[in-house]
Amino acid sequence: MAKILVNNSGPLHGEVWISGAKNSVLPLLAATIMTSDTCVIEDVPDLADVSVMKKMLMKYGAKIDDAEEGTIRISTPEIISCEGDRDLVQEMRASLFTMGPMLARHGKIVMPMPGGCTIGRRPIDLHLKGFRALGAEVVEDDENEVVTVTAGPEGLRGDVIYLDFPSVGATENILMAATLARGTTIIENAAKEPEIIDLANQLNKMGARIKYAGTDMIRIEGVGKLSGCIHEAIPDRIETGTFMLAAAITRGDILIRNALPGHVRPIMAKLKECNVDVEVTPEGIYVDARDRELNSTDIKTLPYPGFPTDIQSPFMAFLTTVDGSSVVRETVFENRFMHVVELNRMGADILIENREALVPGGKKLKGAKVRATDLRAGAAMVLAGLSASGTTEISEIYHIERGYENFVGKFKALGADIMKISND
Ligand code: EPZ
DSSP states (O other), X not given: OEEEEEEOOOSOEEEEEOOBOHHHHHHHHHHGGGOSSOEEEESOOOOHHHHHHHHHHHHHTOEEEOOSTTEEEEEOSSOOOOBOOHHHHHHOGGGGGGHHHHHHHHSEEEXXXXXXXXXXXXXXXXXXXXXXHTTOEXXXXXXXXXXXXXOOTTXXXXXXXXXXXXXXXXXXXHHHHHTTSBSEEEEETOOOOHHHHHHHHHHHHTTOEEXXXXXXXXXXXXXXXXXOEEEEOOXXXXXXXHHHHHHHHTTOEEEEETOOGGGOHHHHHHHHHTTOEEEEETTEEEEEOTTOOXXXXXXXXXXXXXXXXXXXXXXXXXXXXXBSOEEEEOOSOTTOOHHHHHHHHTTOOOEEETTEEEXXXXXXXXXXXXXXXXXXXXXXXXXXXXXXXXXXXXXOTHHHHHHOTTHHHHHHHTTOEEEEEEOO
């Protein structure tokens, strides 16, 4: 199994270019199967999850041309299968985001259920609640762990749908399905993440009639058909936050190019609370932690625009190194502290009480053999390794490669002593 070796790297310095957002590109690609026209998606990062999504869509009948780096040309002349691939769904939960588009285009989807994962049970009850509200029949076969969703005889029809939790995936699935439903759909308590707005922008370019995306009440007027489009994905706000923290944890300074400050305000605010200098400049976000007395702060993850759960573990790694104790509260997922065990192998001495992690801070971490327990926890372990004494060996790095493009290369360019090794 491949591993990443990280040695203590001293202050990182330089600039990094942020790739297109994984959590935008995945629904953007899924949405393209709602038309037989060609869609061109630009600024697509080279990620394992993108490869899985392409395989999923090709199984439905999509034709994909990805010859040009960073650009995917995709058209789905006809749907040749309405069955999701179980292995692909297990590999990537976001395969579920093809349910809404398939329901809208084809009127039926047979989807194997994804297991939970290390960060939680991750049910899809809100997705199914939305499909039922749009008039679809939902049959859950628990024995075979398959859900079959079938549109009514006249297709989908609009309705008002209240989401008990502002689920990102449920909002995206319902939003896509509703674009081709008859009449008006209102999604109440909708997720407000920037990726929702990016998806709505692409859908409107395709001929959809969506208003108020980015607020907690999205209005969709159904249309008869959708056409092709050219759309560039937004930059990845979670990758942006990860490299902001790389500057902070190594006490270095990094200019983060192609980042949207408006998408990372909670991260900028929290780093400033720790006395890290964060400046928005015309060239990008400049983060400077050199020669500064840093202090601790408390973190509470919330749906956007609150502090992002995907930055919780990287930020916790940083908090272990500043003087003063911190409380990190995870409110979005029920089990997103798997990285605490790994950080404690490095001497972090973090305690967990219910959904709060008590980070004592003031630690000089020591290199150790650790695991990447999920995508973002893997990034957190790399950050910890940069700051720790000695060598940190990170296994199960396939998690990292799901969601960070050229992760090792970007860190090397900033002066990190890091390498990927393959034991094969
Ligand atoms: C998206 O996952 C992201 N993934 C996640 O990023 C991110 O952490 C999450 O949103 C929250 O921001 C993609 O966009 C591909 P949710 P999603 O539905 O849509 C519960 C990463 O590292 N819930 O907003 O699955 C659920 O159990 C990944 O890039 C229900 O109860 O997240 C969780 O506790 C990790 N019923 C909470 O809502 C449902 O039907 C948030 O889940 C759906 C969700």
